[in-house]
Amino acid sequence: MKYFLFLNHPKGQEVYKVSEEREKMARIHFKSVDTLETEVTIRGNIYKAIIDYTAFSNLANFDCFNCQDPCCADNPSIYEDLTRELILDNLKEYDNLTHNLEILLEIGKSPEEIIESIKNDDVMVPDENAEEEISLCTCSFKPNNNSTLCAIHSICLSKGMTAREIVEYKPMVCNLWPIDIIAEDDLSVLYITMPDDFTTGFTIEDYYGIGCINKELCESAIFRRKNPEGFSENDFKPVIVAYGDTIKYSLGEKCYEDIKNNLIAKNLVFNEEFDEREQQILKKIN
Numbered sequence: 213m214k215y216f217l218f219l220n221h222p223k224g225q226e227v228y229k230v231s232e233e234r235e236k237m238a239r240i241h242f243k244s245v246d247t248l249e250t251e252v253t254i255r256g257n258i259y260k261a262i263i264d265y266t267a268f269s270n271l272a273n274f275d276c277f278n279c280q281d282p283c284c285a286d287n288p289s290i291y292e293d294l295t296r297e298l299i300l301d302n303l304k305e306y307d308n309l310t311h312n313l314e315i316l317l318e319i320g321k322s323p324e325e326i327i328e329s330i331k332n333d334d335v336m337v338p339d340e341n342a343e344e345e346i347s348l349c350t351c352s353f354k355p356n357n358n359s360t361l362c363a364i365h366s367i368c369l370s371k372g373m374t375a376r377e378i379v380e381y382k383p384m385v386c387n388l389w390p391i392d393i394i395a396e397d398d399l400s401v402l403y404i405t406m407p408d409d410f411t412t413g414f415t416i417e418d419y420y421g422i423g424c425i426n427k428e429l430c431e432s433a434i435f436r437r438k439n440p441e442g443f444s445e446n447d448f449k450p451v452i453v454a455y456g457d458t459i460k461y462s463l464g465e466k467c468y469e470d471i472k473n474n475l476i477a478k479n480l481v482f483n484e485e486f487d488e489r490e491q492q493i494l495k496k497i498n
């Protein structure tokens with residue numbers, strides 16, 4: 213099996229291959245929980261999907277502006293052409309946010325080399341400078357000395373783009389993080405879940421260290437020592453609500469509706485919760 217969202221990772225199968233032990237756990241999990249079968253559409257391709265849909269009623273609070281977790285610490289994907297074009301069309305804003313051009317000029321790269329790198333290098337900076345001089349993910353930026361945000365997302369917002377357009381420009385793994393998709397080797401079936409108490413042995417991300425999907429962690433003194441503000445208890449919402457548009461535009465409307473309807477039928481979420489949802493994907497820094 214493969215971690216589907218990491219198939220485009222610059223480090224290749226070293227990252228996306230699921231170990232035998234994890235594969236065994238994943239198969240047992242998907243046989244033992246309630247699932248729904250549906251179709252997902254990802255970047256225009258249609259896949260059969262088995263969804264651990266009750267995991268989408270888990271509570272989440274994507275309070276990225278108050279977060280000190282370095283979830284954008286490394287480059288999770290080779291950039292797609294559309295993203296490269298967005299950056300090239302908005303070089304000034306990209307550099308104001310990331311300082312990447314200034315850094316590369318400082319270490320002796322020419323303007324032509326920098327443009328070529330954005331066009332051709334896996335992560336839009338020369339390999340030898342990735343995660344070294346250009347620390348963390350290439351497109352990450354710090355609006356202050358605390359949180360780390362995404363320059364692609366920020367440029368899309370400043371251009372007034374819709375949630376659907378943001379999803380098109382950002383790497384799919386980043387749109388959906390920390391939703392996990394484990395695929396058969398031939399991609400004939402995708403198994404979709406969230407990291408939680410039950411899945412954490414086989415999901416690629418560690419549930420116990422991620423505050424935005426672990427309310428209990430956010431309520432702990434250890435977390436509060438590091439994060440005195442944000443992640444308020446009242447702001448936690450079911451993932452299907454908090455990530456509604458993200459799921460709709462990343463996995464397709466049918467997938468979103470199927471998860472939502474099954475959760476409502478099981479009384480795990482309620483229609484009223486969708487009326488008051490705040491679109492996390494469209495939030496701007498105040």
Ligand code: SF4
Nearest residue numbers: 275276279281283424
């Ligand atoms: S860990 Fe969660 S809240 Fe923090 S920046 Fe990442 S997605 Fe946002």
Ligand code: SF4
Nearest residue numbers: 284349351352362386
């Ligand atoms: S969300 Fe943006 S900054 Fe974060 S890892 Fe993805 S591309 Fe990089």
